[in-house]
Amino acid sequence: MKLKFQSFIDSSGNGENLSALLFLTLGSKYFNLVHNVLEESIKSGNSHLIISDSDLSWDEYFQKTKWSDFYIMEPILFSFYHGLELTIKGLLLLTNQNIEPIHTISELYIRLKETKEVPGDIQIIIEKYVTTGGNSFVAHFLNENGKTIDQLYESLRYPTDKKFQNLTNYISLHYQEESALKEFRTILEDIKKLQTSATSFYRILNTA
Numbered sequence: 001m002k003l004k005f006q007s008f009i010d011s012s013g014n015g016e017n018l019s020a021l022l023f024l025t026l027g028s029k030y031f032n033l034v035h036n037v038l039e040e041s042i043k044s045g046n047s048h049l050i051i052s053d054s055d056l057s058w059d060e061y062f063q064k065t066k067w068s069d070f071y072i073m074e075p076i077l078f079s080f081y082h083g084l085e086l087t088i089k090g091l092l093l094l095t096n097q098n099i100e101p102i103h104t105i106s107e108l109y110i111r112l113k114e115t116k117e118v119p120g121d122i123q124i125i126i127e128k129y130v131t132t133g134g135n136s137f138v139a140h141f142l143n144e145n146g147k148t149i150d151q152l153y154e155s156l157r158y159p160t161d162k163k164f165q166n167l168t169n170y171i172s173l174h175y176q177e178e179s180a181l182k183e184f185r186t187i188l189e190d191i192k193k194l195q196t197s198a199t200s201f202y203r204i205l206n207t208a
Contacts, residue, residue, distance in 0.1 A: 017206060020093035024198055027086030031191045034080045038184045040067040046177050046184070070174040077138065077173070078156040080187065081105065084129060087198060088112050091122065094205055104150040105130050117205075122197045125190045136183060140172040 044067045056064070065071070088108045089099045095117045102108050109130040112118055129138070130149055142148065145168055147155055154161075155168050 017094070020090045021202065023086050023090030023093060024202060027083045027090060028195050028198075030079045030083035030086065031195060034076055034083065035188055035191050037067065037072055037076050038188055041069065041072065042181055042184055042188075044068065046181055048175055048177065069176055069180050073137075073173040074156045074170065078153065081129070081152060081156075083191075084126060087194060088126065091115070091118050091198065091201070094202060105152075106148075106150050119197055119201055122194065122201070125194055128190070137173055137176060137180060141170070144169055144172050 044064070046068050048065055048068050048070055085105055085108065088105070088111075089102075092099050092108070092111055092115065095115050097111060097115060099108075099111075102111060109126060112126065113123060138152070141155075142152065145155060159168050159170075160166060
């Protein structure tokens with residue numbers, strides 16, 4: 001295994017490029033999962049109301065709606081943001097930044113913005129998802145629950161806060177049907193752009 005990765009370790013022997021590669025690769029795998037699921041949701045029309053000439057059994061209804069947002073959104077958003085976190089950390093490692101004390105995605109994004117070597121197109125895409133502005137379902141979800149972008153992870157992992165007192169309201173993530181499809185397509189496009197740009201950036205730095 002050491003021989004397989006040897007060419008990615010920088011000349012100082014500290015393995016920073018290998019770490020960057022592993023973070024970027026794992027982030028890309030999370031993105032692939034999100035891409036595949038959202039692609040299926042788009043194909044199915046993201047519908048929760050099914051018109052049929054006959055009564056549908058539960059199994060038939062599930063087969064027709066299994067890719068709809070009310071089934072998939074929490075785990076898919078979690079996977080997407082985990083992919084973003086891994087990608088940002090990979091880019092920071094690639095530019096010899098220290099990521100050990102950074103624990104929140106907003107902090108990571110600030111560090112990324114301060115890193116001039118990272119291409120602007122990458123920063124623009126990531127900025128869209130780590131700020132709470134705009135008209136996205138993520139922004140609505142955060143506003144509805146009075147949470148920040150850094151509290152998103154916990155909200156997608158658990159239905160209550162750590163004290164089991166405040167319940168999370170997921171309604172703005174569900175039953176969006178057509179209105180969500182445009183955002184799903186945008187996420188698919190941004191995933192492809194991020195993967196392509198990050199790969200090119202990695203190759204440029206490792207062939208310089």
